[in-house]
Amino acid sequence: MNEIILVNAALTLIEKLLPVVTDAVKNGQVTPEAQAELRQKYTALRNQADTAFTGPEWNIE
Amino acid sequence: MNKIPKLQSSLFHPLSSIIIVALAFLLLGSFAAFAQDTNIATGGSPVAPTDAPAQITSGLESTITQFAQTHPWVIALLSFLGALRLFIKPIMTGLHYWAAQTETEADDDFLNEVEHSWLYTAFLFSLDWLASIKVAPKPNNSSNALRALLFILLPSAFILGGCAALDPAGVYHGDQILHKSELVTTTSYEVIHTYVSWEKENRVALAKYPEIKQSADVMRRNARQWFTTANALHDAYAANPTPENGAALNTALAVLQTALNEAVKYMTQAAAGAPTASGAATTVSASP
Numbered sequence: 001m002n003e004i005i006l007v008n009a010a011l012t013l014i015e016k017l018l019p020v021v022t023d024a025v026k027n028g029q030v031t032p033e034a035q036a037e038l039r040q041k042y043t044a045l046r047n048q049a050d051t052a053f054t055g056p057e058w059n060i061e
Numbered sequence: 062m063n064k065i066p067k068l069q070s071s072l073f074h075p076l077s078s079i080i081i082v083a084l085a086f087l088l089l090g091s092f093a094a095f096a097q098d099t100n101i102a103t104g105g106s107p108v109a110p111t112d113a114p115a116q117i118t119s120g121l122e123s124t125i126t127q128f129a130q131t132h133p134w135v136i137a138l139l140s141f142l143g144a145l146r147l148f149i150k151p152i153m154t155g156l157h158y159w160a161a162q163t164e165t166e167a168d169d170d171f172l173n174e175v176e177h178s179w180l181y182t183a184f185l186f187s188l189d190w191l192a193s194i195k196v197a198p199k200p201n202n203s204s205n206a207l208r209a210l211l212f213i214l215l216p217s218a219f220i221l222g223g224c225a226a227l228d229p230a231g232v233y234h235g236d237q238i239l240h241k242s243e244l245v246t247t248t249s250y251e252v253i254h255t256y257v258s259w260e261k262e263n264r265v266a267l268a269k270y271p272e273i274k275q276s277a278d279v280m281r282r283n284a285r286q287w288f289t290t291a292n293a294l295h296d297a298y299a300a301n302p303t304p305e306n307g308a309a310l311n312t313a314l315a316v317l318q319t320a321l322n323e324a325v326k327y328m329t330q331a332a333a334g335a336p337t338a339s340g341a342a343t344t345v346s347a348s349p
C-alpha cells in the first residue's frame with residue numbers, strides 16, 4: 001500500500017515535469033502558444049499568492 | 062520467454078544434475094536387479110513375472126536402502142535441502158510480516174541490515190545455486206526505473222526548457238531570463254507544493270526517513286519568502302533588464318531550483334525504497 005502511494009507520488013512528479021520537456025523538445029523552439037501558456041500559469045500563481053501557502057499542508061506540526 | 066532460462070537453471074545446475082544422474086542409476090540398478098532375479102528364477106528363459114510391480118518396488122527399495130547404507134552423506138544432504146525448502150522461506154516471510162506490523166522501526170532496520178550483509182548474501186547465493194531456493198523477492202525495478210526517469214527529466218526540464226530558443230513573436234520577445242524565471246517559478250511551486258502535500262499525507266509511512274520531514278518543514282517555513290523574493294526580482298528585471306538585475310534574479314531562481322531538486326530527490330528515493338542520505342535535508346538555504 002505504501003509503495004503504491006510512493007510510486008504515485010513519483011508519477012505525479014513526472015506528470016508535472018514531462019510537459020516542460022516535451023514542449024521544449026517538440027519544435028526545438030518555444031512557440032508563442034507555449035510562451036502564452038507559461039505566462040498564464042505564472043500569472044495565475046502570482047494572483048493566488050495569498051492562498052498558495054495557506055493550506056494545511058503548509059503548517060509545521 | 063522467461064520460462065526457458067528458469068527451466069535451464071533448475072535442471073542444469075550441478076546438484077540437480079547429480080541427483081538426476083543418481084536417480085537414473087538407481088532406476089537402472091533396480092531394473093538390472095529385477096532382470097537378474099527373474100532370469101535366475103526362470104533358469105535363464107525370459108518369462109514374464111507374475112507380480113512385476115511388486116517386484117520392481119521391492120527391488121527399488123532394497124537398492125535405495127543399500128545406497129543409503131553405503132552413501133549416508135547423500136541422504137543427509139537431500140534431507141537438509143528438503144528441510145531448507147520447508148523452513149527458510151516461511152521463516153523469512155514471517156519475519157518480514159512481523160517487522161512490518163510492529164510500530165518500532167528497529168526490527169525493520171535490523172532485518173534490512175541482515176539482508177544486506179555479505180554473510181546473508183553469500184547464504185542466499187548458496188541456497189539459490191545449490192537448491193534453487195529464492196528467499197528474497199527481486200528488487201522493485203519499476204521504482205528504480207521511475208527514479209532514473211525523474212533524474213533524467215529534472216535536469217532536462219531546465220536545460221531544454223530554460224535555454225530553448227524562444228520564438229520572438231511570443232510574450233517574452235526572446236528574453237531567455239524572463240522565460241526561465243517564470244518557468245522555474247511555476248514548476249518549482251508545483252513540485253514543492255506536491256512535496257509538502259505528499260509528506261503530510263504519508264507522514265506515517267515516511268517516518269523511517271526523518272530527513273524528509275525536516276526538508277519539507279524547511280520549505281514550509283521559507284517557501285513563501287523564496288517566491289516573494291523571486292517575484293520581486295522578476296519584476297525588477299522586467300522593468301529594467303540589466304545584467305545586474307538578471308544576475309540577482311538568477312540567484313533567487315537558484316534557491317527555488319535547489320528546493321525543487323531536493324523535493325524530487327527525496328520523493329524518488331522514497332518511491333524506490335532507498336534510504337536517504339542523513340543530514341542532506343538542509344541543503345536548501347533559508348534565504349536566497
